[in-house]
Amino acid sequence: MNTIYDTIILGSGPAGLTAAIYTARAFLKTLVIKGNQPGGQLTTTTIVENWPGYENGIDGNELMLNMEKQAKRFGAEILSSTAAQAVLTKQPFTIYCGEKPYHSKTVIIATGESSRVTGAPGEKEFWAKGISACATCDGFFFRGKNVVVIGGGDSAMEEANFLTRFCNSVTIIHRRDIFRASKIMVDRVMKNPKIKVLWNKSIEHFNGSTKLESITVKDTKTNKTEAVVTDGAFLAIGHIPNTAIIKDQIELLPNGYIKAQGATTTNIPGVFFAGDVEDYRYRQAVTAAAAGCKAAMDVQKFLEN
Numbered sequence: 284m285n286t287i288y289d290t291i292i293l294g295s296g297p298a299g300l301t302a303a304i305y306t307a308r309a310f311l312k313t314l315v316i317k318g319n320q321p322g323g324q325l326t327t328t329t330i331v332e333n334w335p336g337y338e339n340g341i342d343g344n345e346l347m348l349n350m351e352k353q354a355k356r357f358g359a360e361i362l363s364s365t366a367a368q369a370v371l372t373k374q375p376f377t378i379y380c381g382e383k384p385y386h387s388k389t390v391i392i393a394t395g396e397s398s399r400v401t402g403a404p405g406e407k408e409f410w411a412k413g414i415s416a417c418a419t420c421d422g423f424f425f426r427g428k429n430v431v432v433i434g435g436g437d438s439a440m441e442e443a444n445f446l447t448r449f450c451n452s453v454t455i456i457h458r459r460d461i462f463r464a465s466k467i468m469v470d471r472v473m474k475n476p477k478i479k480v481l482w483n484k485s486i487e488h489f490n491g492s493t494k495l496e497s498i499t500v501k502d503t504k505t506n507k508t509e510a511v512v513t514d515g516a517f518l519a520i521g522h523i524p525n526t527a528i529i530k531d532q533i534e535l536l537p538n539g540y541i542k543a544q545g546a547t548t549t550n551i552p553g554v555f556f557a558g559d560v561e562d563y564r565y566r567q568a569v570t571a572a573a574a575g576c577k578a579a580m581d582v583q584k585f586l587e588n
Contacts, residue, residue: 287375287386288314290582293366294393294525296323297568298558300350301575302391302582307357309583314385315354316378318525319365322347323395324559325568327411332423334568371532371551389582392533392541392549393557393575394525396566398518401433405489413495416518417566418442422449425515431456431498433486434519440468442519447477454511455480458503481511489516524560538563547578555581 289311292299299315306313325331325343332340351361364380375386398416400406406414415421418432422445430450432443435457443453455472460482462469472478481500487508488499497510524540526533534542534550541561544550557578558571 285384285386287388288312289387289586290389290391291316291376291378291385291387292391292393293378294318294323294395294558295321295351295361296325296347296393296395296558296571297350298395298571298575299391299393300347300354301572302393302557302579303354303359304350304357305576305579306582307354307359309579311583311586313359314387315359315361316366316380317361317363318394321363324398331568333420366528369528369532371529371554374553376553389553389555389585391555391557391578391582392529392560393578394560396522396524396559396563399521399523400518401486401520403486403488405491409489409491409495412493413491413514414489414516414518418445418517419567422446425450427451428514430515430517431511431513432517432519435459435462435464436519436521437464437468438521439519440464440472442517443472443478444475446517447475450477453478454513456484456486456498456500456511457482458485459483522563524563526560547574547581553585
């Protein structure tokens with residue numbers, strides 16, 4: 284018979300790997316399925332400056348590699364694969380990677396979320412080279428610079444206001460002639476002297492050599508194009524929770540994120556969550572890691588009972 288793990292962790296970002304460190308250290312037989320973005324969203328940034336203990340910051344890839352090594356040192360198994368199907372309706376739970384099944388007494392869903400992107404040419408090339416989806420994470424790197432925020436909802440308003448703490452100027456690029464954000468958030472933006480708005484503009488191309496230097500935009504009414512010179516671009520057009528393989532079994536909120544039944548519990552006993560797959564408010568590595576710790580401790584208690 285196939286091995287039955289004490290826990291299978293879906294995802295290898297700060298939440299998943301912290302959970303693995305804790306479960307493996309508690310001598311629980313642990314399998315981490317890394318997923319289609321090993322290391323999570325931290326691997327799409329360069330220097331992480333808000334992770335405690337690193338005065339001068341640490342490279343995102345290096346941080347996640349260190350966490351993976353730490354989990355392995357305690358005995359966690361790391362599988363470089365992506366879960367294709369989850370059967371959570373009966374014990375033991377079964378996770379399929381391709382056609383191969385993996386069985387477990389518990390599951391921790393730490394699949395995170397993905398940033399919505401424009402899909403415009405140049406976006407992939409300049410990601411983490413001037414393009415970011417997290418002002419809280421990367422705004423500090425643009426001190427005294429001129430940046431743009433792409434979007435028109437509350438997140439875009441929050442990002443723009445936040446960036447004025449560091450940046451010389453912030454330009455919001457929005458494809459419509461009215462924001463969909465709440466009135467109070469719009470009022471704050473419109474009253475901020477560091478912020479200006481380019482209305483009715485779609486993103487056509489991200490331009491640069493080794494880093495982002497400008498964005499080609501097209502007027503949605505006149506079809507005229509122009510280049511907006513900028514030092515950085517922050518995408519604030521939303522996030523997508525990575526819940527595709529569990530959406531028909533785990534109860535979700537209308538926005539697609541996991542509906543919490545407790546601190547780390549889902550509607551299925553023995554299935555837990557950790558990180559941004561449930562937490563759409565904070566979206567920070569350190570809060571995801573804390574959630575991974577809590578999920579691991581709750582798994583341990585569940586198995587003891």
